[in-house]
Amino acid sequence: MTTKFFGEPVRRREDARLIIGQGRYLDDIGSGAYAAAFVRSPYAHARVLDIDVSAAMDVEGLLAIYTYEDLTGPLAEPLPVLIPHPQLTAPRTGYPLVKDVAQHVGEPIVMVVATDRYIAEDAAGLIEVSYEELPVVVGVDAAEAAEHTVHDDVPDNIAARHHQETGDVEAALAASAHTLSFTQYFERSASMPMEGKGVHARWDDADSSLRVYSSTQASTSVRAAIAAKLELSMEKVEVIAPDVGGGFGVKIVHPWPEELLVPMAARRLGHEVKWTEDRREHFISSAHERQQRQEITVGYDDDGRITALDVLVWHDNGAYTPYGIIVPINTATQLCGPYDIPVYRARVNSVYTNTVIVTPYRGAGRPQGTFAMERTMDRIAQALGIDRALVRERNLIQPDQFPYDWGLTFQDGRPLIYDSGDYPAMMAKLKVLVDWDGFAERRAAAEARGKLLGIGMAPYVEGTGPGPYEGAHVQVLGSGKVLVSTGLTSQGQGHETVFAQLAAAELGVPMEDVVVTTGDTRRFGYAVGTFASRAAVVSGNAVALAARGVKEKALRIAAEVLEADPADLEIDEGLVQVKGTPGASIPLRTVAVLSNPLRYAFDEAARQATQFSGPGDDSKPPVAVGDAPGLEHTDYYSPLRSTFASGAHAVVVEIDPATWEIQIEQYAVVHDCGTIINPMIVEGQVHGGVAQGVGGALYERMAYDRDGQLTNASFMDFLMPYASEVPDVDIDHQSTPSPLNELGIKGAGEAGVIPGSAAIASAIEDAVGRRIAAMPISPTELYDLVRSDAERVTNSSPHDSGAMA
Amino acid sequence: MKPAPFGYADPTSVDEALDVLTSEGEGAKVLAGGQSLLPLLSMRLAAPSTLVDINRVPGLDQISAGPDGVRVGALVRHAQLLASSEAAGVQPLLGRATANVAHPAIRNRGTTVGSIAHADPSGEMTAVLALTDGSVTVATPEGRETIGWGDFFLGPLETSVHGPAVVLDAFFPALPERSGTAFAEIARRKGDYAVCGAGVVVTLDADRRVSSARAAYLSVGLVPEVHDLTDAVVGQPVDTADWTAAGELARGLVDPDGDLHASADYRRLLVATLTARTLADAGAEAARRTA
Missing domain, CATH: 3.30.43.10 (Uridine Diphospho-n-acetylenolpyruvylglucosamine Reductase, domain 2)
Known part of the structure; x- marks a missing residue:
């Protein structure tokens, strides 16, 4: 498919609105709403003994106080395990309000509703909760030791043992010429959208219906959850995701307690109720990700070709497992990246700790997997004295090996089969982009300035666009306006732009005629959600199919009017015309009018479609059997399985040995997401991902102390990089279209974040000559490292290891 | 919140x-x-x-620069001080330090005197007040009183002013002749509170030999600290002075705490590095002003 829209760097239509403050975010809605605030557990693990609300009752403006005792029916049951899995043998979830034992600092215990948020917080501050403190488990090591338990009935703290293998790894390791074993750590970070969560609910008593706005990545599923938990029929609940100020994964989790409690309160109080999460609440009561301990054993031959890889991961899932084991599965199945590894075993033990829950954050287990794989590659190169790029190249899956079937099961329950790619070409592009082979000169020049320069690289493969499905509705109005709606939500990715590009391209209309609505259950009821780099792949194809359906109908109707064969018609700039016959045409908007035979004319356009407007065929009904009025079509795309995007990053860091500050001198990205709808948006996604990758590698961590207190729960001490810390990014694209969908699209949303920590660790290690076995790393930690007895590391340059053995 | x-x-x-x-x-x-x-x-x-x-309150938003020094009113914003060439001409540390205060939006609103009255030992202007041997003017119902920096700062976020009082202004003495200054800090992110910062003044004799080298540090103690480093470099020609030795001297004089962003040892390293670097810059400036 080639038109002037598809593949063009069309400027984002949503930006003007969002940038000048005309976005409509959750907190912009319901200025007259009552406000909710929560009393949250100040302890990481404590039994609630008593809740004394008496002092709060006198606060003027207080409307309601709810505790677990006030919850009824399904609301009083544990929150759902959203994604069950046979290997998740001990799933646990909390209650909307703590029933008995709080399992992490921040878990909600009491909900307060008042006339405004100030008063709600005043009242919350007067509620006295007495606790019995219980022993606290923080970190994977403590969880594994199981000296104390998070949940009484899970004595080993293990929620799931995820296990996949492609062969007899122990035999393959025993037969390997060389083996290496090592352990490394990866720290917690979080999605940290600029807008936290938020819920606004309005109950219509006369209609017994509920309208909920939520800052969510999955409005259709929030709707289903609210209906189930509040015992309402689905048609009485509508859920709308307004403008959402970032998600990055944390808002795919649902229902959050507040998504149930705010509607509950609105219904009980007969008044709008709103809760807007503040930053501290977001730190201590939403979700984090990424902490793992990785025990890796690799077997390889004299040339550095891997013969076997065995990985045991201890994965911190926090206090509960509402989102199942998606993150562990991603680590296990995406770890091998672009490499052809003959025998592979992954075991992930997902463990409970008394900390905020762990659910997918952009990358979702892949940054950790890539860290495991790429640090392994560096160690093999160092052990053999071979250039790090060369070791990687020797292990790459070759273009003729696609489809490459791993014999593993991916996170969507479907076989893990790489559909397409060209990893050798990608690596070749990367080496040129970063001048890998010319690095020795740059290093020498930096040394002359008293600086340590290092280079690192890390490729990855990312499964994107999982099913089960997405749908789209496309409708042409009599005004010529084209409405596109998806149940899938947006959090700033640019869906308003790319879905309009797709619809405009398919239909042959100007982009400015297309209006896109996402995540509004009033407009489209079926959807899965925005996660796993799937919107462009799954919804994108659905939009194209729906637009195509509209086009077919338009051509059929126009063909009757123009007395032509539909096959001879085309639509260009909103005009249906006979190919090669100027003048024989009808505007698409007129076709839309004609598509809906009317009895009543209410304007000039409608007059054309009334019963007496022209000669009809009296032998046929006005609407043919099997047809429907209106120029609209709904269609769905359900992918056979995920499609696999890929990329490779290279980083040059400069380190000042007088301060151990780490400066990124160059950040190079080669990126392959198949066919690109809008290169500007793809590059924006890469930039944002790189920013989060840099944050995770050099700045961010969740600093839990031994008592389970998050000691840096503010933007003063949780160091998200500013623009001043994010490097410029050199990008080169490669396109290996996916054979799995007609548009050839692979996902692009998460890619930029995945290899950041792996590549940056490699570069720092290269600069300072000391083993990096944990990320992130800060200047003070680097100073400690170079003064420690950490293993000394020497990398070979391309020029002294280029010859094949 | x-x-x-x-x-x-x-x-x-x-x-x-x-x-x-x-x-x-x-x-x-x-x-x-x-x-x-x-x-x-x-x-x-x-x-x-x-x-x-x-x-x-009218009249508190004035900067007055005279031969003796710069008086900064209680409502002078950081941005206003940063832009004042008169202030910089009398005491260059004012502009150099203020440029390190947070980000433009905060500098547009935050006041220099407010940050001094807040007495945060990671504040740039507390260190500059100390380094320049400055003072504040405090209004109380009993009258107006000048308090030297050493008597003003008692501890983190704690000053000697109690009871009803308004800090009216801060006075920063002028840079002595044949002197140069420099200010530098290291923060985890640009504009963050410094992990460590240093302001220095180097004064030369008429023969361009170092007669005095003093430094003040941010984020290394409970109150602003001024250390006299003259012993390490006294009498040395400015062009060949051993600033590194002065840095090492400073490293031994400070006793910082560790926190989430920097260990005590790391702060000591930064004290040594920043001291040597800023002294070199200040020495070069002093040399230019000792033509």
């Missing part, structure tokens, strides 16, 4: 402000730029009974 209830007064004179502070007692707090106070209120880490907003 909403403040607890508080009263609000917006006096239009210093006397009126003092009246309100007197009648409200210990629970009243002076509000100037609000860049530190308002977040504390929102996080309910502070809950004053009344905020006494001095932004409508």
